Amino acid sequence: MTDATNKKRILVAIDCIIFGFDGEHLKILLIKRGFAPEQDKWSLMGGFINPDEGMDEAANKILLQLTGLDGVYLEQLHAFGRPDRDPMERVVSVAYFALIDIHKYETQLSDQYHAEWFLINEMPKLIFDHDEMVEIAKQKIRYKAALHPLLFELLPRKFTIPQLQSLYEGVYNTKIDNRNFIRKLTSTGLLIKLEEKDKSNSKKGAFYFKLDKKKYKAKFQAFLNFIPNPENLIS
Amino acid sequence: MTDATNKKRILVAIDCIIFGFDGEHLKILLIKRGFAPEQDKWSLMGGFINPDEGMDEAANKILLQLTGLDGVYLEQLHAFGRPDRDPMERVVSVAYFALIDIHKYETQLSDQYHAEWFLINEMPKLIFDHDEMVEIAKQKIRYKAALHPLLFELLPRKFTIPQLQSLYEGVYNTKIDNRNFIRKLTSTGLLIKLEEKDKSNSKKGAFYFKLDKKKYKAKFQAFLNFIPNPENLIS
DNA sequence: ACAAAAGTGTTTTTAATACACCCATGA
């Protein structure tokens, strides 16, 4: 190890991959870049860290500044540092991913900020290495959600089982047997059934459920195994 | 997002948490720091990234420079960036962890470099936030090794089942039933039995095995579930 | 009365667990 005296200082950025669910589809939030290089190209939300900020702190701040989002699920993904990843200057970027319920923030996002939701399978090409970041974030979510109740972060406070199932089916691009799915869900004890029904998708209506927050926190690290043989799916 | 013109550039470091197994115990490699601040305190292997290096590249280079290790398992862990983590100057550090077979590198490590192996449970306090890095690395290994055949990276080319079992028992600090353990192992198809026996630990001798490299690569991402209910163990 | 989505049980198959004795050998 050598000391730092004659070492080169470089820019450290944060980029946020923001996933959202609207009750039907998994989407990603992108913005049109407002400055060179690559002006007017689509990009992840990003910014630079300031001298007085820790990493998570900086990530939360950037998320808040660019989208108005606060208090959402945010997790560090990976540090990206190819020397030529930004053509202007050497920048190391620490990527974070966020999970949100789209409806909860719909208005503030579209009105105040120049961000746009894209279907996860229909997104435009992104600048720099942002496509790679998104790919790795998708892998991470698939991996983690196969074992932990991560995807609840994408849902509103009350939601129906069919919604939840279609979320899982979307994330893993697979069909799930609904009897087995419900059995696994109920065996976790994470859900509380409400009186109310959602009749927007059927005549019969589907019962709303909410998360048992305490159990959710307690069991987040538990291995719940929602997805059969997830390794077969991770493409 | 704003552009980079008036942003502060900062130092980016790499720190490597190097785990090794000597056939009996899990150990960690540390060095005594040769310069201020915290001179003569124990530390992880670290260095700064150069303008022309990617992250993995820089990590490999630092590992090679400080230990002579090359071609070992090395994986990015997490970026650490508390503003005050290094008292001299703001430094963001990207931590990596490495897994090696201690015997394979024994001589070069002790002779050429000023590094020392410590039992994982008897290490000294480290500088800065290095203790936190080690803790997170241990968690990661426990998590990953519960699902993937990661711990083979710590073993020599030929090894015995009792060795492997004591490695797992050490990492998870638990006792494993050897009949069930062997059943899981053989069901993976990852092992090839050799003719030779290791008689250093018993009169009867234990058969050596080697990894089926092709199957290992193919199945590394598979969920193998070596450890029953790992979440109960991850303390 | 019918279309469309919600909800419900049972059987089969597979994997996990618990458990105890014989084997081979060098000292």
Place this chain on the structure above:
DNA sequence: TCATGGGTGTATTAAAAACACTTTTGT
């Protein structure tokens, strides 16, 4: 011959998977 660690098999239990019909209700 005996002490030491290596190796082996079976029965039980639990979880995963496969599978199809009935219910509700708005139109």
